[in-house]
Amino acid sequence: MIKKEINFDVSSLTSIGTGGKCLYFLKIENRKSLLDTVIKLTVNSVKFIVIASGTNILFNDGFLNIAVLKLGKEFNYLQFAKAPKIIAGAACNLQKFIVDCARHGYDFSFLAGIPGTVGGAVMGSSGGNDNSLNDYLQKIKYVAVNKNKVENKTIEIKNASKYRFFNVADLAVLTDIILQGKKEDRELIFKKIRENIKIKRAKQPLNSKNAGCFFKNIKGFYLGTGEMIDKCGLKNFSYGGARISNKHANFLENHTNASSKDLLILSKIIKYFVKNSFNKELEYEV
Ligand SMILES: Cc1cc2nc3c(=O)[nH]c(=O)nc-3n(C[C@H](O)[C@H](O)[C@H](O)COP(=O)(O)OP(=O)(O)OC[C@H]3O[C@@H](n4cnc5c(N)ncnc54)[C@H](O)[C@@H]3O)c2cc1C
Incomplete structure (x- = not known):
């Protein structure tokens, strides 16, 4: 349908x-x-x-x-097979995934508070540098497109940590994700979930219109991208209807009827200041 x-x-x-x-x-x-x-x-x-x-x-x-x-x-489901196997449809809500996994004793608390779906989180290697959802991948199913050939495919993920920067050349639509969970004490997992949500609420603008972090962090650099933008004095700076969040400078907000062009121009201003102040080239995350 x-x-x-x-x-x-x-x-x-x-x-x-x-x-x-x-x-x-x-x-x-x-x-x-x-x-x-x-x-x-x-x-x-x-x-x-x-x-x-x-x-x-x-x-x-x-x-x-x-x-x-x-x-x-049909793509919004979550199944717990023989431990430690977890199978999720790409459209499964990420927070439902984390909580249901916690109930089964699997720890994905590092993803607590991140909006989206399991499919979106895999495609964007959500989580962060220390712990990424993709470290737990065992298999994926997807619709592959190669020139004019379209087919359903399943691939085994041999070295999951390589998929931190998810890149499967012929993947057009990710449909199912098979993961290998890691067992942990349930109470401890729920405690970590609550703590991580608290941290996110304190640090991120969860009530504004935004797309999460606009730029990637620079690997190995001592400052996070948000900190660099903040040090350029740009928090709260706006262009058109777009504004740099006052709470976290790597979040650009649709403040008042922004267009994507407003956001892109604002992002270019940020790139210019960061390049001038830190000699670093920012890459887009969105
Ligand atoms: C307030 C806020 C806070 C956030 N905090 C974090 C954070 O702390 N850490 C973090 O890592 N991210 C964070 N994000 C970013 C975002 O929530 C995650 O990247 C999330 O996992 C994206 O999921 P989604 O379902 O919304 O994907 P979408 O935004 O819909 O898609 C993301 C990308 O994946 C592709 N895609 C999605 N599904 C499929 C599919 N089935 N097949 C093929 N391609 C697909 C899309 O084409 C797109 O390129 C935050 C976002 C917001 C708004």
């Missing part, structure tokens, strides 16, 4: 709430429809992207000549 909309306003799909209209928005409920859709789009040379909860995406303004795909029901 597919729900199809034409000339769809993509700003409604993202947490930052900006962007123009796309050619098609397709909500795809099951595997057969997904494969058929990807075949059709590929054969007709229609470019597409997948969106999950849209908490780490910035669309351009104006008309976007692409199809935007969103996975529905």
Whole structure:
């Protein structure tokens, strides 16, 4: 089953709430429809992207000549197989995943408070430098596109830590994630979840329209990107409707009806100041 909309306003799909209209928005409920859709789009040379909860995406303004795909029901599940195997659909909510895993004694508390889905978290290697969800990957299932060949694929992940920067060349749509959990005392996991949520609430602007960290941290540099931007004196600085968060300077907010262009110009101002002050080139995270 597919729900199809034409000339769809993509700003409604993202947490930052900006962007123009796309050619098609397709909500795809099951595997057969997904494969058929990807075949059709590929054969007709229609470019597409997948969106999950849209908490780490910035669309351009104006008309976007692409199809935007969103996975529905059949991809929103979580199963606990013979320990330590956990199977999640790509559309499974990340916070539900963490809490249900904790109930089964698996510790993913380092992801507590991060919005989004399991699929989005794998694609973005969510977590951080110390602990990433992708360190636990055992297998993934996805729809692969290679030139005009479209097929369902399953791959074994041999060295999970290599997938910190997730890059599977022919992956078009991630559908299922098989992980190897790590057992821990349940009470301790829930305690860590509560603590991590508390830290996130204190440090991140969770009540504004934003897309999480806008720039990547620079590996091995003694300052985080937010700290660098802060040291440039840019907290609260705004351009158009876009503003640098007062709480965490690596979060750019849609403050008052910002366009994606406002956010991009603001991001360029940040890049300029950081380059001048620290001689570092910032890379986009969104
Ligand atoms: C307030 C706030 C706080 C945040 N804090 C953190 C944090 O502390 N740490 C952290 O790591 N992140 C953080 N983020 C970023 C974000 O929440 C995570 O990266 C999240 O895992 C993205 O999940 P999503 O479902 O929203 O993915 P989306 O934003 O929808 O997609 C992210 C990317 O993955 C691709 N994608 C998604 N699903 C699929 C799929 N099934 N197949 C193929 N491609 C797919 C999309 O095309 C896109 O490129 C934060 C975001 C916000 C808004």
